Amino acid sequence: MTDSLAPHVVAPYVRGRFGAPYLYEPECESTQLLLLGSGLPEGAVAVTDHQTGGRGRLGRRWEAPAGSSLLVSVLLHPPPERRLPELSLVAALAASDTVEAATGLSAQIKWPNDVMLNRRKVAGILSELSDRTVVVGIGMNVNQTRDELPADTPTEAGSLRTLTGVTYDRAVLLGSLLDKLEQRYESWRDGGLADLYGEIGARDFLRGRRITIDGEAATALQVLRDGRLEIDIGSHETRVIESGEVLFAR
Ligand code: BTN
16 A cells, blocks of 8 residues: 555644644655754654655664555654653553554553554654654554565564554544644653553553563563663562663563
């Protein structure tokens, strides 16, 4: 499917503050680059139908065939009292809201930044910072077929289509994502992670799972109220992790 997220297609579904201005390129290197250092106001959004150099976390690439997924970046100016690493969880919560509203299924958040549906990663978040400006990039696998998903990812990828058999209208989904991100972001901005913690905790994919974190075996205990991950490293010893690459046992 090669529909487009051009402004006139998306405008009927963008209701709030997020999405103005709306920067759209049919193809670009990375939507992150359209916003980083741009000086644009909070809520500016960059969208494309195809990235030639899509960025993932930890220096990885993020790839999807043209017109198959959501590739969106949002510019934010969080207040100084907020811890910026929490933003990835806030965006993951908004992406999981969007997936749940579209599919009617429960989505989970795999700390720190992945959205899972039926044990497959359907969305990832990349937050990049310059000064106090954060560009939050969200990649959501929507209409890819099984063959179009990357095979060599640390967490197995799925798309909404491979997991439900349904093809989705990406413009509707994008409108929903911007709406939910605005709501979740404003709750966090005004009340901190405490206001979202119940819903993040309820979607905690790793809780109780055997994991490796940066190569070390452990059991994930929980995402804490400050957004860090508590793990059990054995012999009744626990540790709190700020960031890292978590792999889970199936
Ligand atoms: C990850 O899980 O590694 C994060 C992936 C983030 C991908 C999105 S797609 C839109 C935005 N532009 C990019 O180049 N990356 C993010």
